[in-house]
Each structure stands twice: as C-alpha cells, then as structure tokens.
Amino acid sequence: MNWPVVPLGEVAETALGKMLDKGKSRGNEHVPYLRNINVQWGRIDTHDLLTMELAEDERERFGVRSGDLLVCEGGDVGRCAIWQGRSAYLAYQKALHRIRPSAVLDARFLRYLLEHQAKSGALAKLSTGSTIAHLPQQKLRRIPVPLPPLAEQHRIVEILEDHLSRLDAGQKELTAAPRRIEAMKSAILRELIPDPVAYPEHWTELTVGDAGTIELGRQRHPDWHAGPNMRPYLRVANVFEDRIDIADVMEMHWPADTFDRFKLSPGEVLLNEGQSPEFLGRPAMYRGVPTDVAFTNSLIRFKASNEVDPEFALLVFRRHMRAGRFKRESRITTNLAHLSARRLKEIEFPLPPLDEQRQIVATARDRLDAADRLKSGVVTALAQELRLRKAVLAAAFSGTLTKSPNELRHTEELVPA
Template sequence: MTEIQRVLLRDLLTESQNGLSKRSGDEGEATAVLRLADISSGAIDETAPRDILLTSKEVRKYTLRPGDLVCIRVNGSKSLVGRVIPFRSTRKWAYCDHFIRFRPRQDVVDSLYLAHYFQTEAVRRYVELNMVSSAGQNTVSQGTMLDVPVPLLSLADQRLVVAEIDKQFSRLDEAVANLHRVKSNLKRYKTSVLREGAQGRLLGDAQSFECSTFADAGFDLPAGWTWTRVGDIGRLQLGRQRSPKYHAGPDMRPYLRVQNVFEDRIDLSDVMEMNFSHADVSRFALQPGDILLNEGQSPEFLGRPAIYRGELPGACFTNTLIRFQAHTCVVPEFALIVFRHYMHSGRFAKESNITTNIAHLSLGRLSNVEFALPPVPEQQRIVAEVDRRLSIVREVEAEVDANLRRAQGLRQAILAKAFSGAHA
C-alpha cells in the first residue's frame, strides 16, 4: 500500500455547490428535487420525489450526476448534519439548499472512498465541533466541510479499501438484519401473549367456550368468564386541564402527562409541576394501582397504558391522560393486559375521534368498550403467566439491543482500521 497523505477535501473536488433555495417554479422542466424526506437509511429513496419546474440554467447548475456526493448541510438532528450520501441514481435529480454537492476529481479520488471516510468518528467529531446551532437547527458550512482533512492513497489502494469495507459491512448488515428480524418476531410474540391472556387462551387448561354476546369481539368466552364493559368494572376520570394560572402558586406539585406514560412504563425523565389546590389534590392525586391511558395520540398508540406504582409521590395528572381505578372484581395488572391488547389490536383506535392527525379517546367511548372478565383467581394466574413470558422477551430484547449497539461499534472499528491503512 502507498504511503498515506493528508489533503483537504477541497483539493479533491472539481466543484462544490450549495443546493437550490426555491420551493416552486412557474416555468421550465419538471425536475425531482432532493429533500431531507427523500433520505432513508443513508440512501436516496426514490419512491415519492417532489418535482419543481426548473429553468435550463438551474437544471445545469443543480442536477446531480452519478459519483456526486450529497452532504446534509442543515438539520434539527446533530447526528445527521455532515452525513454524506453517494448519488447513484440514473434518474435526473436536483437538490435543495439543505444539501451541499461535492463532485470528486475522478482521476484522484474514489467517491465511495470519500463517502466511507465521512462516516468515521474523526469526521463526526470535526463536524460536531464546527457546526452552528440556532433556533433548533444545526448547520455546517460548505467552507467547514471543504477543510476536512482526508487520508489519501493511490486510486488502486482506495478501491481496495472500499472493497474491504463493503465486504465487512455486508457481513455486518446481514447480522444486523437478522437482529432486527428477531426484534420483529419478539414484538409479534408479545402481542400474541397479550391477546391470548386477554381472551383466556394462555394457560393451556382444558376449557369449554361459550358463545360471545359481543358480535364484534371476535372470540368466544371461556367458561366462567363474563362480558362486561370498561365503565362497569372501574372508575374512569380525565385529569385536570393545564392553564397559565396554575404555573405558579403555593402548592406546586408534579404531574404526569401523555409524555410520561409509555406502554407498561412511567417515564420520569421530564416531569413538570403546577399548582394544585387542596380540593384539586383530592380529585387528581394519583394512587398506586391507578392505570393511566393516553387520551390523545397517533392512532396506533391511542390508549397506551401503564400502571402508576407510586414512582412519584404526590403526583397528579392532566387531561391528556385517562385514569382507570379498578373495582374489586378486577386485578389492575389484568386490566393492564387487556388495555395493552386493545392498543396493539387497534380496538381503542376504533373508538377514536381524529383531530389534526391526533386520535382522541373519550371517556364515554372508553366506558362502553367490552371487557372479558374472568374470576379473580384466574386473573391472577394469567397475570403471573404473562409476566413470566414477557420477562423472557425483555431479557432477549435487551440482549438484541446490546448486540445492535456492538454492531455500531464494529462498524466504526472497520472504518478506523481501513483508514489507518491496516485493512486486510
């Protein structure tokens, strides 16, 4: 391998150019204009391009060519700024001003060699040190990117480096894809465990089944179970509405809102406070065993439930959440299983009202939702079995996530080895 030199990116390009600023045109040629929305998993997604009428001058100036590199110039996520995507499409694309185009000198540098180098930790640190953040947006200038130092080998050795990285990445990508398949299978298994628990088919006991009295329930009840409704087996209540008049006062208390309630988990990383009078505390203070459900969410997460177990003493809740307090005929953990099943199956979504892309679950509609109720001892057995099975799922998920993190570390190790000149 030839000796490694370090040269600035600007010396390896025939040109660099920020993108097109206009968002519409009145005349010219309809041309697909690359946006941030067209970038997916480090590549250009050509499924839904947006065309803009461009003049012939604009087409000449902003059209991408195979071998060009497209650099993300501005984004709300720091981790995306400075990322470089090789342009490989045969379709005609221009690009908007969220990007910088780099056109490598093909007689000096391989564009894929540069693309791989821009994934390294060294370049990421350089970009993060030199980006500017304002009003929630992070920006790196063209001049800053042109000053990135690049380890330069002969073209032949660059191509050897690219080939070795691609070979190693291909193996790693296959392993990562397998891990994601495992995660998908675990998700399906978890959904099936919740469904079978809610419908009385989990324990494997020899059971007879009785004809369903709910035509749209989709299953018959096990013997000894009864149909009821959510409003008949527990108390439902919306939390208190937020208001500027509660932002300060003598009785400030923490409260939970939709951002704190995830599936089977209360997140206390972002807890806010407001003033609650003594009367309001008596109405809205949370008690261990309360189930909190998201009142407003995207449809697939509507009704997302978790049990409050006293994690935040003295906490109240807002009207972005619905509280369910189980009567003695229901074990709260069993109600949680049913509610989680209803979220995953879309049963809550069927009861929603949609406003501005947000689904809402009213107290009245939730109160009327059917609920298959087994005897309390059977509820307790189902809760124990669901917990046993899902604890195994959690352990496997944790191991999969750890392996995915290790895969990212391996990706950086492959790049570091390649660009130190120590590729095999």
C-alpha cells in the first residue's frame, strides 16, 4: 500500500514520566502512579499501584488521561496499552512513555503498530543498552509510522482485533493446559500409588529407611575448589523430576578414597535435600550419564534393597513430592525447605510384590509419557500461536489483512519459523 510514512513525533505528543525522588520528603501529597510492570500488552493492571510524592504544579505534566498510550521504555521495549481512564488522579513514572496521538492517528492503530514493531525486532534496533534494553525519548519520536486515512486505520483495527480475539481465546486455553497436564500426572501417580489407608491388603507398608539405604552427599568446602584430583559432581541444580540436567556439571577436588564413597551407580535415586517447599525432594534416577560422577550434600542418595525395583521407588518419591509429603517433614528457613536424611527414612513406603511393582512402573511410564507428549504438543502450539500473531500483525501493516476467517491459515507464511 502507498501509505505515507512519518516519524511518530510528527503525529503524536510524547513524554517520559516522573523520575522517582529518593531524597527527603518535600511535604507534597503522595499520589498513585503506573510503573513498567503495570503496563502489559493491551492491558493496564492497577491492582498493585505504588505512590510517590508529587507537587501540585507537576500534576498536569505527569498525569495520564483516558486515551493515552503508555509504552514501556525499558525491559520488554514497546510493550504498551491504552489507559481507559478513571475518576481518581493517576501519574506515571520515568520507566514509561506517554503518547497522545494527534487527530490523524488512532491510538489503537498505534498500539498494534508498536506490538508489530516489537515482535518483528524493529524496536530492538532503535534501543540502547547492552544488558537491559531501553528506548530513549528521541528514538521513540523517530519511529516510522505508516499513516493511512483515519477511516482506513479504524477498519484495520477492527479486522485485526477480530482475528486476534480468536488467537487470544486459543492462547488462554493453551496457557492453562500445562497446569492441567501436571495435575493429570499427579492424579496418575495417586491412582497407581494410593494413600496408606488405601493400600491393597497384600502390600507391605515399610518406611523409606526399610526400603533401601539413605545417604547425604559430600559437603562442599572452599578449599576443594581446586586441587590435583578434580572430579565432577551433581548438585541440586542438576536434579529435576525424572531428569538429570548435565549441561552444568561442576568439579571439585576429592581427597584420596573420598570419591569412590560418593560415586554414583546406575539405578540410584537422587532427591533434592534443599529446595523451594513445592519441589522439596524432587527425585531423579541416575542412569549412568555423566559417567564417573559423585554427588554433594545438597542431594540425598537412595539405594533400593533387593525387594524394591528402583524405578518403582522413583515413582513413590515423585508421588510423595507432588502430594507435599516431603514438605510436611521439612524444616523451612526463609523460602527454602530442607529434608533431613533422618526424616526421609521415616516416611512411609508401600511395597507390592516385585512383579506388581514392575507392572505399575510399566503402566505409569506409558501414561506419564503420554502426558509429556501432550505437554510438548502444547508448547509447539503456543509457538505456532506466537508466529500467527506476528504474521497477522505483519499483514495488517502491509495492507494485506482481510476479514476472511481463512486468513489465519495463510498469514503465517509472512514470518519465518
């Protein structure tokens, strides 16, 4: 389309918000204000407003009114939403730009244009800062704005919002899906390994200490950060539920004979000794990778007895973690919970016959793997939704977006995967 393109500063008034004054109070009234975190894509959250001191003669300069477009200056550069107004006064801080479009520019058209430019990478090219990106006022004013007639802007926004509302509805469902899948996995584990009161009569109720041996890993010490016998070890950052992450395996010096004591063997289960309460005792089985590796005292090792299938033990521990059983036995300091080896030994451990343990493991693996495949599909669908959103925005500002419901099937070709 042959739309004229003009710098934003020519068709809108822009301003940065109030810089917070951390000095001594000047005795002025405190007023609520918007921060970067309050402005999300397409919405402004006022549930957590802070206040700042503001002089009477600064109110007009740093106030917002209905129809203003608030734009994040740093972080997620360009993230923006239109303020719909309220009766009480509201200011905004320096982390935000306030844009007041002129009569030739629809604020909604500009809001979607900025989202398009942010998601396409155009705003990143205008930003400064090596760690946290920032969009200075002078560069904001230089943003190129395609300027179709106002009626055409209204038509584009109407079509765009119709398409995006469909995508938003799908995204809402997809975003909720991972939580539902995790709840389903917990239900699978509860069904296969019930509460103690519901154990089948032929099961034996043991404790974890009866079912195997428990041992804390080797304590770390600054003197062992270097030495002649550097060997790898696993720590809490490596152990996730049913998965050991080997991307960041560290090493330390092991004096003679100490490494063999803490060296892991395939089939041993590691549990996090210290973690946020929700994930305390998060377990994973060591399956031989990486080779020749030990563990530290942020982890607890469980070696199953001959009557216990290690894979079944892993299921029991996953079930306990998800049910909050480890949390009930923990000692909590600040936001970190700790599970002592002594307390772990006393936790109940169900013991079906060995053949039944293996049957439960096979059933659980089939059902949990299916849940993981479903979750992976959700991740793929969310990525697809993001690509479609980018494509729809690109089509809108190239003048090719139509009202057709089939538009979403074709616009993804406009952006790379």
